[in-house]
Amino acid sequence: MNAPSAPHTGLPRIVILGAGFAGHTAALHLSRLVRSKANVTVIAPRNRFTWFPSLIWVGTGTMSAEKVWFPLAPVYEKLGFDYIDGRAESIRPDERVVDIRRADGSEEHLAYDYLVNATGPYLNFEGTPGLGPKEGTTQSVCSIEHALGARDAYLENVAQLKKGARRRFVIGVGHPGATCQGAAFEYIMNVDADLRRRGLRDRAELVWLSNEPAAGDFGVDGVEARIDGKIVTGSTVIDELFKEREIQPILAAGVTGVGKDGIAYDRVGFDPATLEYDFAMLIP
Ligand SMILES: Cc1cc2nc3c(=O)[nH]c(=O)nc-3n(C[C@H](O)[C@H](O)[C@H](O)COP(=O)(O)OP(=O)(O)OC[C@H]3O[C@@H](n4cnc5c(N)ncnc54)[C@H](O)[C@@H]3O)c2cc1C
Structure with a gap:
């Protein structure tokens, strides 16, 4: 079994999977509640927040795609949070570890004390x-x-x-x-x-x-x-x-x-x- 990739700093480790409405809202609340009292890491693919409600305009050509998203990395940098452009591939709750595949294809195994799983709906x-x-x-x-x-x-x-x-x-x-x-x-x-x-x-x-x-x-x-x-x-x-x-x-x-x-x-x-x-x- 793969061991966590990074050493424990002593601060509580909060990992958020997903940066949609749920994950990003959790991150914004945490920035207010625990900012320097915890290590917060957000993991979501593609470095972007999508404003889904406006996709109904993109789908008729009345709004450009550029208007419905913004990059996440600068926001989390400002908040002092780590951001990983990647995907969670599995969660090991007994060991409190998330296995991640970064956008560049590399693997990471992230230990957590608290996990927010906000990866959204599956489009079936x-x-x-x-x-x-x-x-x-x-x-x-x-x-x-x-x-x-x-x-x-x-x-x-x-x-x-x-x-x-x-x-x-x-x-x-x-x-x-x-x-x-x-x-x-x-x-x-x-x-x-x-x-x-x-x-x-x-x-x-x-x-x-x-x-x-x-x-x-x-x-x-x-x-x-x-x-x-x-x-x-x-x-x-x-x-x-x-x-x-x-x-x-x-x-x-x-x-x-x-x-x-x-x-x-x-x-x-x-x-x-x-x-x-x-x-x-x-x-x-
Ligand atoms: C066209 C459209 C219009 C809508 N309009 C409205 C509206 O007007 N009002 C309303 O209340 N709702 C609306 N909705 C519904 C709303 O968008 C969803 O309920 C909402 O996006 C769900 O939020 P979420 O954070 O749970 O999931 P999502 O917004 O889907 O976010 C999931 C996040 O998890 C990430 N992710 C996925 N897999 C992984 C993984 N393996 N590891 C890490 N990260 C992962 C994604 O990249 C994303 O960042 C609309 C939906 C659509 C499609």
């Missing part, structure tokens, strides 16, 4: 055959690279619309158990707004394909607001919005597979169906 494209930009034929906005790919595919379809063709855009989630419907919803509203701005909306069909039991569920059992003393449900608002924007919802749909010819999905009480598409952005 393999859960649905044919899903995703790498092995499949659908787009995603779950990383900068994915959003840039979605942008290119989207703009190709925009070019076809400009030539007078009709196009079907299917946006939603790509697995019966997928979550993060909110991001897909924001993206379809963006696509709708962008196509209207370009004067192309009348030739585009927009389909919302989601496993939510009702519109506006967003994977959190919906939301409610009190407006003028009355309770208004998210489903009422989103149903109306879809009608107003001419977005066709297909709800309670579990996507089972994607091919070049169509997206296969099941709905309770209905026969399995396949939906043809020109552009699909489905969150895993």
